[in-house]
Amino acid sequence: MTSSRSSAVDYMMSISHSISAGDNIVHRLGREIVDGRHAPGDRLPDEATMLKRYGVSRTALREAYSKLTAKGMIIARPKVGTSVRPSSDWNMLDADVLTWHLQTRPLAGVAKDLYALRRMLEPGAAAMAATARTEAELQKIEDAYKQMQATSTYEAELVEADLRFHVAILNATHNHFIGAFSSLIHAAMISTFEVSWRGAEVSVFKQERLVQHGDVLEAIRAQDADLARLRMERLLDDSIEDASEVLGQHVKGSR
Structure with a gap:
């Protein structure tokens, strides 16, 4: 932690x-x-x-x-x-304000609030991306996923690739307000991405989480908005469980 x-x-x-x-x-x-x-x-x-x-x-x-x-x-x-x-x-979307929380507050509390935000935002974004994405944007999502697979044994590289995967989906919505959250996701979520992957390692679900990311990619490729939403919801819910393994408390209570 x-x-x-x-x-x-x-x-x-x-x-x-x-x-x-x-x-x-x-x-x-x-x-x-x-x-x-x-x-x-x-x-x-x-x-x-x-x-x-x-x-x-x-x-x-x-x-x-x-x-x-x-x-x-x-x-x-x-x-x-x-x-x-x-x-x-307080402007929690401000990078400084978020940094001060990460420096001074228990990570579990920050993770809980960030997961609640992601749970509200990302399934809908995945659905929008499925219908709005271009081939170039789909390629960015796929490239990030392939990088996740290639770096699955290296935590820092895996986390960075995971961040790029989720940010690419947000950007593929073509919604400027949703896209603006990409800077928050990239700057703020690095800590919770780390603990969720560490939890997946502990609970032997790491490979399953990689497959789930691939499932989200395939739903977006197929332009199936409902399936993309559902698969992103499942991925986030399971990632919350993984984070709880490391943080020692039920982060999932934020749902």
Whole structure:
């Protein structure tokens, strides 16, 4: 579990730009908010206290506040100060916010919520892809699947190929809103893909999961929307069970 969290965080940080003083405070304060040191509704310390605590300039602090405000995490009110907003207001599609959750929260909780999102999104996306995909898009899905087969004994390569498989299906819907989730899937799902494949290894279902991915591919190839939806549902449900093997709790409770 630790390696899953570490590689997921490493990946997320690798896609970030160079960190300025303001960005550094964004990451420090963002993590503190997510881990509860500054709880929703709490008012942040006054500016002088924050400047001393973090050892930055007023400009850097204000830059950090501006970015956290844009992420929906804090709000400034005249004569009141800056307060932490309810977690329901946080932009969970933001790569930084997601990274802070992976760094500070139990992976099981993050996995549960991500699987719930995938369970709502991906079966419908597979159905749409079955009728909307082009031959070039079908080839991308097939190439990713073949890479999964070829790298099944190498966890990192298998996870990357699996990510490409699911992202290719999302992109093949030709729906810009669904396609936009591909960046979330690629950046955020790496940890849960790892634990699900590790669970499949433990429960001796790894080969079966590979076959299930192939079944999804064949339904999309046949342009059978209903079958593609059903096969993706089964794949996700079984993957949730696999993740539970590693995380030690019933992630499937998110269904």
